[in-house]
Amino acid sequence: MANYLAMGKEELLEEKKKLEEIYAGYLARNLKLDMSRGKPCKEQLDLSIDMLTMDPADYISETGLDSRNYGCLEGMPEARRLFAEIMGVRPEEVMVGGNSSLNLMFDVISMGCRNGFPESSQPWGRGCKFICPAPGYDRHFRVTEYFGFELLTVKMLETGPDMDAVEELVKDPAVKGIWCVPTYSNPDGYCYSDETVRRLAAMEPAAKDFKIFWDDAYVVHFFGDEPDRVLNILNECRRCGNENRPVMFCSTSKITFPGAGVSSLAASSEMLEYILHNMFPMTISFDKMNQMRHVRYLKNLDGVLAHMEKHKRVIKPKFSVVLHELDDQLLPCGDIAHWTRPRGGYFISLYVMPGCAKRTVDLCKDAGVVLTGAGAAYPYGVDPEDSNIRIAPTFPPVDELKIAAELLCVAARLSTVEKLLAQ
Numbered sequence: 555m556a557n558y559l560a561m562g563k564e565e566l567l568e569e570k571k572k573l574e575e576i577y578a579g580y581l582a583r584n585l586k587l588d589m590s591r592g593k594p595c596k597e598q599l600d601l602s603i604d605m606l607t608m609d610p611a612d613y614i615s616e617t618g619l620d621s622r623n624y625g626c627l628e629g630m631p632e633a634r635r636l637f638a639e640i641m642g643v644r645p646e647e648v649m650v651g652g653n654s655s656l657n658l659m660f661d662v663i664s665m666g667c668r669n670g671f672p673e674s675s676q677p678w679g680r681g682c683k684f685i686c687p688a689p690g691y692d693r694h695f696r697v698t699e700y701f702g703f704e705l706l707t708v709k710m711l712e713t714g715p716d717m718d719a720v721e722e723l724v725k726d727p728a729v730k731g732i733w734c735v736p737t738y739s740n741p742d743g744y745c746y747s748d749e750t751v752r753r754l755a756a757m758e759p760a761a762k763d764f765k766i767f768w769d770d771a772y773v774v775h776f777f778g779d780e781p782d783r784v785l786n787i788l789n790e791c792r793r794c795g796n797e798n799r800p801v802m803f804c805s806t807s808k809i810t811f812p813g814a815g816v817s818s819l820a821a822s823s824e825m826l827e828y829i830l831h832n833m834f835p836m837t838i839s840f841d842k843m844n845q846m847r848h849v850r851y852l853k854n855l856d857g858v859l860a861h862m863e864k865h866k867r868v869i870k871p872k873f874s875v876v877l878h879e880l881d882d883q884l885l886p887c888g889d890i891a892h893w894t895r896p897r898g899g900y901f902i903s904l905y906v907m908p909g910c911a912k913r914t915v916d917l918c919k920d921a922g923v924v925l926t927g928a929g930a931a932y933p934y935g936v937d938p939e940d941s942n943i944r945i946a947p948t949f950p951p952v953d954e955l956k957i958a959a960e961l962l963c964v965a966a967r968l969s970t971v972e973k974l975l976a977q
């Protein structure tokens with residue numbers, strides 16, 4: 555292998571022929587591998603299975619409250635305490651919900667659209683806009699698209715969203731909020747810097763009812779040597795007199811069971827009261843038995859961190875396999891691609907040469923390896939550069955992952971050579 559960018563036409567044609575032969579070998583293998591979504595693997599799911607064994611007495615709170623019955627919309631006291639520790643806030647600032655934090659985010663956005671928030675002069679409505687740091691989580695963008703917001707893309711940097719762009723955009727009173735994944739962002743695995751958090755807390759949006767949707771989905775999901783700690787947005791906002799600005803979210807979806815975990819939300823007392831008031835007509839209470847199962851099993855933050863160590867042992871080798879393959883196959887080709895080296899979270903972001911992401915993903919798909927669709931991590935599903943590919947290494951077994959990563963690199967190289975020849 556040599557630097558593609560230094561190759562002449564003849565050399566590129568020769569490389570193309572070689573890559574096509576290798577690719578044909580993958581086609582003949584009839585692969586059937588899925589790396590499209592960030593899902594825990596079976597081994598990870600097995601880690602939490604003991605949680606389902608409970609003594610009937612375990613369902614009763616220390617306060618005497620019976621989790622098996624209706625009531626207690628804000629969640630079981632023990633569960634509020636557990637999530638308060640995870641999010642670094644006070645238990646009275648926390649409500650504990652059902653099986654999905656995305657569902658809570660949807661509900662809070664929906665609340666803004668129906669009724670607005672304590673600072674609103676009218677409900678969020680037609681013509682409202684939302685800031686989407688990209689690449690980001692496709693489902694966030696989908697929620698705000700569904701409610702009719704115009705999605706405004708800002709670039710996701712290693713330090714978090716491009717704050718110069720954010721500060722400029724919030725001068726428009728129609729801009730009502732921003733999506734944030736502050737710790738091990740989806741898909742880059744970046745952590746917000748202290749400066750980014752402080753600027754988000756201190757900025758002065760024209761919309762008085764501007765909200766930060768602080769989705770800390772990966773707050774405890776580190777597999778590096780030391781956990782990264784992002785500044786607490788609620789404390790920072792409070793310091794600036796903007797304590798109603800953030801709504802924090804997290805869940806145990808990737809701690810215990812996706813779709814059968816527990817979600818949580820934290821906000822200032824005034825915001826929390828407002829949110830609970832607006833949830834009251836929606837449900838009598840969430841699944842508190844599941845909340846108690848989680849509390850009994852995970853106990854406290856130390857218990858959660860000990861459990862995450864077990865996940866780390868399963869998934870760290872998987873990230874290493876992919877990174878090793880990218881280093882091995884793509885680095886020698888010159889500056890044709892770059893990729894992130896996350897210390898936590900669920901994804902690696904691969905950036906291929908502009909114009910090559912869709913072709914790379916299609917080549918993989920034709921050979922039986924399904925990746926997240928190119929562009930999925932951008933508002934409206936369109937990556938303006940057609941460069942980003944989200945790699946989700948956790949689900950496949952290591953041997954399959956290695957094959958998938960090898961194929962991905964061959965596809966990335968082939969699409970790059972095709973592009974260079976077309977130029």
Ligand SMILES: Cc1ncc(COP(=O)(O)O)c(C=O)c1O
Pocket residue numbers: 592653654655656657691735740769771804805806807812813817
């Ligand atoms: C950033 C982010 N937030 C939320 C979710 C979904 O969370 P939940 O299962 O709690 O709805 C995901 C799942 O991939 C995610 O990546």
